[in-house]
Amino acid sequence: MEKPIFEKSVAGRQESYLPSIDPLLEGEAAKFTLLPPDLERKDPPLLPQLTEGEVVRHYTRLSQMNYGVDTHFYPLGSCTMKYNPKINEDAADLPGFAGLHPYQPEETVQGALALMYKLQQYLGEIAGMDAVSLQPAAGAHGEFTGLLIIMAYHESKGQHARRKVIVPDSSHGTNPATAAMAGCETVQLRSGRTGTVDLEELRRAVGHDTAALMLTNPNTLGLFEKDILEMARIVHQAGGLLYYDGANMNAIMGYARPGDMGFDVVHFNLHKTFSTPHGGGGPGAGPVGVKGFLEPFLPVPVIRRDGEEGRFFLDYDRPRSIGRVKAFYGNFSVLVKAYAYIMRMGKEGLKAASECAVLNANYLLARLAPYYQQPFPGPCKHEFVLSAKSLKQKGVRALDVAKRLLDYGFHPPTVYFPLIVEEALMIEPTETESKETLDAFAEAMAAIAREAGENPEALHEAPHSTPVTRLDETEAARKPVLRWKTTG
Amino acid sequence: MVPYLPHTQAQIEEMLRTIGADSTEELFVDIPANVRLKDGLRLPEGLSEKEVWDHMVELAEKNCHSGQYVSFLGAGSYQHYQPRAVKHILSRAEFYTAYTPYQPEVSQGILQAMFEYQTMICELTGMDAANASVYDGATAVADAALMAAEATRRKVILVSRLLHPEYRQTMRTYLLRRGLEIREIPWEDGLTSLQALEDALGGDVAGVVIQNPNFLGSIEPLALLADAVHAAGSLLIACVDPVSLGLIESPGKLGADIAVGEGQSLGLPMSFGGPYLGFMAVKENMVRRLPGRIIGKTKDNKGREGYVLTLQAREQHIRREKAASNICSNQALCALAAAVYLALMGPEGLREVGRQCRLKSGYAMSRLTEIPGVTVPFSAPVFKEFVVRTREEPKEINRRLWQAGILGGLDLSRFYPELSGHILLCVTEMRTRQDIDRLVRAWEGIGDGKTNF
Numbered sequence: 001m002e003k004p005i006f007e008k009s010v011a012g013r014q015e016s017y018l019p020s021i022d023p024l025l026e027g028e029a030a031k032f033t034l035l036p037p038d039l040e041r042k043d044p045p046l047l048p049q050l051t052e053g054e055v056v057r058h059y060t061r062l063s064q065m066n067y068g069v070d071t072h073f074y075p076l077g078s079c080t081m082k083y084n085p086k087i088n089e090d091a092a093d094l095p096g097f098a099g100l101h102p103y104q105p106e107e108t109v110q111g112a113l114a115l116m117y118k119l120q121q122y123l124g125e126i127a128g129m130d131a132v133s134l135q136p137a138a139g140a141h142g143e144f145t146g147l148l149i150i151m152a153y154h155e156s157k158g159q160h161a162r163r164k165v166i167v168p169d170s171s172h173g174t175n176p177a178t179a180a181m182a183g184c185e186t187v188q189l190r191s192g193r194t195g196t197v198d199l200e201e202l203r204r205a206v207g208h209d210t211a212a213l214m215l216t217n218p219n220t221l222g223l224f225e226k227d228i229l230e231m232a233r234i235v236h237q238a239g240g241l242l243y244y245d246g247a248n249m250n251a252i253m254g255y256a257r258p259g260d261m262g263f264d265v266v267h268f269n270l271h272k273t274f275s276t277p278h279g280g281g282g283p284g285a286g287p288v289g290v291k292g293f294l295e296p297f298l299p300v301p302v303i304r305r306d307g308e309e310g311r312f313f314l315d316y317d318r319p320r321s322i323g324r325v326k327a328f329y330g331n332f333s334v335l336v337k338a339y340a341y342i343m344r345m346g347k348e349g350l351k352a353a354s355e356c357a358v359l360n361a362n363y364l365l366a367r368l369a370p371y372y373q374q375p376f377p378g379p380c381k382h383e384f385v386l387s388a389k390s391l392k393q394k395g396v397r398a399l400d401v402a403k404r405l406l407d408y409g410f411h412p413p414t415v416y417f418p419l420i421v422e423e424a425l426m427i428e429p430t431e432t433e434s435k436e437t438l439d440a441f442a443e444a445m446a447a448i449a450r451e452a453g454e455n456p457e458a459l460h461e462a463p464h465s466t467p468v469t470r471l472d473e474t475e476a477a478r479k480p481v482l483r484w485k486t487t488g
Numbered sequence: 489m490v491p492y493l494p495h496t497q498a499q500i501e502e503m504l505r506t507i508g509a510d511s512t513e514e515l516f517v518d519i520p521a522n523v524r525l526k527d528g529l530r531l532p533e534g535l536s537e538k539e540v541w542d543h544m545v546e547l548a549e550k551n552c553h554s555g556q557y558v559s560f561l562g563a564g565s566y567q568h569y570q571p572r573a574v575k576h577i578l579s580r581a582e583f584y585t586a587y588t589p590y591q592p593e594v595s596q597g598i599l600q601a602m603f604e605y606q607t608m609i610c611e612l613t614g615m616d617a618a619n620a621s622v623y624d625g626a627t628a629v630a631d632a633a634l635m636a637a638e639a640t641r642r643k644v645i646l647v648s649r650l651l652h653p654e655y656r657q658t659m660r661t662y663l664l665r666r667g668l669e670i671r672e673i674p675w676e677d678g679l680t681s682l683q684a685l686e687d688a689l690g691g692d693v694a695g696v697v698i699q700n701p702n703f704l705g706s707i708e709p710l711a712l713l714a715d716a717v718h719a720a721g722s723l724l725i726a727c728v729d730p731v732s733l734g735l736i737e738s739p740g741k742l743g744a745d746i747a748v749g750e751g752q753s754l755g756l757p758m759s760f761g762g763p764y765l766g767f768m769a770v771k772e773n774m775v776r777r778l779p780g781r782i783i784g785k786t787k788d789n790k791g792r793e794g795y796v797l798t799l800q801a802r803e804q805h806i807r808r809e810k811a812a813s814n815i816c817s818n819q820a821l822c823a824l825a826a827a828v829y830l831a832l833m834g835p836e837g838l839r840e841v842g843r844q845c846r847l848k849s850g851y852a853m854s855r856l857t858e859i860p861g862v863t864v865p866f867s868a869p870v871f872k873e874f875v876v877r878t879r880e881e882p883k884e885i886n887r888r889l890w891q892a893g894i895l896g897g898l899d900l901s902r903f904y905p906e907l908s909g910h911i912l913l914c915v916t917e918m919r920t921r922q923d924i925d926r927l928v929r930a931w932e933g934i935g936d937g938k939t940n941f
């Protein structure tokens with residue numbers, strides 16, 4: 001382990017990164033700089049006092065205790081941990097992008113606005129939507145924006161009673177949490193025997209109070225909702241709208257579009273489908289696309305263009321807009337990366353990415369099916385869910401499988417999600433992983449299944465090879481220690 | 489070959505045999521024909537990496553960036569000096585290509601870095617606990633207001649009109665749907681009106697949002713405001729500029745119950761408005777109401793210290809519709825950038841940044857007010873931003889400054905109709921005396937119709 005940076009600090013050690021201030025300036029400034037003593041800070045904040053070299057070594061050593069896509073296979077279901085191309089990073093760092101102030105005159109940022117305008121169009125085309133806002137900062141933020149648009153639409157029709165949001169029991173936790181944030185109530189749909197939405201359940205759930213159905217397609221089991229058009233008909237006939245959670249878009253690019261399936265609103269996860277890095281938790285970007293009739297409700301501002309060839313501008317004059325969901329225009333540098341990715345891939349490349357993502361998932365499913373149970377029949381799309389419940393009688397759980405994988409040098413899949421599968425292992429290989437990597441992972445999973453029979457204890461103790469072993473999360477939550485302190 | 493895709497044709501065929509399918513097309517049979525895309529996406533053809541690079545450079549060059557002009561524009565996005573080492577740490581792929589640290593055994597790096605970040609935010613703000621970031625300053629304020637309403641079970645949020653206008657707009661979007669009410673407190677002499685605040689406070693007020701320094705750059709008498717807020721049983725939410733907190737007293741010490749803000753000023757690039765860093769810190773009694781990821785310290789089964797995501801019972805993946813917030817992805821890498829910045833600067837370095845912002849702003853105020861017709865209308869102390877009143881139209885001034893290679897301040901009439909003829913200027917440690925003198929010379933020429941530079 002690495003000592004906390006505060007314990008490395010030596011009082012009085014200090015690097016300086018700024019030139020000292022011009023004495024002429026200091027004298028002249030005196031007229032206006034009085035800071036009343038009660039506003040001046042007495043006790044300096046306890047920040048580390050270290051040389052640049054020591055700081056760099058500290059963080060470099062920390063980085064070495066971390067898995068990333070660049071170091072390990074990361075088959076986290078629903079997270080789309082594909083390779084993050086390096087050109088994207090360099091493009092976002094160009095001074096002409098990184099060095100722009102958001103309130104610069106529009107004439108001085110035409111390149112940035114052009115990029116955003118084109119990205120709006122490309123995303124709209126990929127999802128089959130008529131208009132796109134790039135403002136939301138993450139997928140969940142996009143969900144929130146999308147639901148607010150739906151609520152604003154219902155209210156514009158005088159439908160104030162539409163406050164129920166229907167979600168399948170296999171949905172991401174963000175869906176019901178978003179509904180609550182938008183002031184809605186959640187209605188949960190039980191999945192049918194095939195793992196998809198049960199149409200009868202849906203018919204019973206909809207009504208005059210339905211605001212929306214939130215759905216991923218393919219769903220979190222990696223299964224395509226075949227009856228999607230009928231579902232759309234049921235919801236629309238009841239007066240509700242359809243919301244597409246874009247977390248699983250990587251399965252269908254160029255094959256099918258949410259807009260053609262009857263969805264009215266979608267969000268995109270640029271940090272999943274469009275190859276921008278996850279950053280250890282963020283930043284991402286969660287643009288929202290809508291059908292034409294919802295366009296007036298998009299957040300302000302929207303990037304528009306004066307005619308076909310004219311200048312680009314930020315349109316704030318939108319009286320029916322839901323307002324703002326954050327300051328400025330979105331996580332711009334993430335947008336730059338996603339745009340570079342789309343330009344590199346092109347229409348055929350994006351389709352090939354989805355094709356390969358589905359091929360990889362089905363291949364891995366075929367390789368793993370002999371060792372773990374497959375709760376629902378395939379083919380799967382970009383991800384699949386297995387159950388480790390057959391290992392349970394040997395006292396081995398999905399968590400043990402996950403932890404043991406670390407010893408084999410793999411990041412584990414998502415575990416215990418979706419909630420409807422017992423001992424769930426949710427695996428999404430993505431298209432950028434080679435057959436060799438998939439084979440090595442399959443062999444590790446098979447070896448673990450064997451170990452469960454022969455030596456279950458070794459699995460309970462796993463991982464053995466990591467900087468720390470299993471951590472006491474219960475104690476962490478019971479007596480939270482959330483910051484470093486000088487004593488204790 | 490398609491970029492980034494690994495398989496040879498022979499491998500694809502071998503994989504299909506293992507699956508038991510004749511073609512990849514067979515794997516898509518579950519997508520019904522009536523929703524299949526017939527003619528393909530109407531997108532451009534893919535480009536080679538070189539072509540993409542040239543295209544990106546070309547787009548970037550259609551913009552004017554901060555290296556090409558001298559900027560006096562702030563208003564929520566600031567140019568501060570980022571030590572070169574920060575970017576090198578952020579370029580560590582183990583950090584930037586990692587996911588949220590759900591598997592702590594292989595995520596101790598980001599977990600410890602975030603734990604240290606939380607500590608630094610607590611130290612700066614004088615609070616007890618911080619989360620590992622939300623989207624930006626605007627959403628941090630909105631989340632704080634929601635927390636205050638939950639904690640007090642009251643329905644009204646008072647907000648100073650001198651909170652960033654876009655933060656106020658974001659708050660509206662977040663709060664009105666939840667049945668909460670927002671009332672604005674007017675200002676006088678560049679500060680939130682204490683009298684108006686006292687008049688507005690009452691038993692229905694959950695929280696009061698004050699920005700400090702406020703949008704006009706003035707430093708608010710936070711302790712005085714805190715007393716009034718607490719006397720009414722309400723909570724004080726202080727939206728603060730973290731780079732000021734080496735020099736200015738911490739909001740915690742001055743009585744804030746929740747401290748939030750925009751962390752971009754800790755050396756993050758302006759990047760046309762994002763990604764930035766929303767930080768949130770609270771006193772002990774509010775810890776379990778904080779939204780977002782929180783890192784805690786614990787021990788492993790061999791007794792070694794380590795870090796985990798904790799208090800997850802507040803979060804969407806556990807609590808679903810009962811969660812404190814729907815946030816999943818946050819701004820972790822921006823939080824890391826802020827932490828590395830603070831570690832490099834240290835307490836003295838941060839104080840020096842603050843001192844230079846304040847002195848250089850003072851110098852600019854002094855020099856600008858030598859120009860006939862230019863005045864500083866408010867008397868409150870400032871940090872790195874201040875308002876000047878001019879005889880000329882701000883639009884015209886900014887146009888003329890731009891011709892001289894200077895990005896002028898914010899024309900305040902954009903957000904405050906009552907402040908037409910007023911400009912909000914920003915002077916950080918980045919500006920030299922020569923830069924400021926150049927601003928003054930270019931400005932001097934405007935009134936009499938000639939430009940002297």
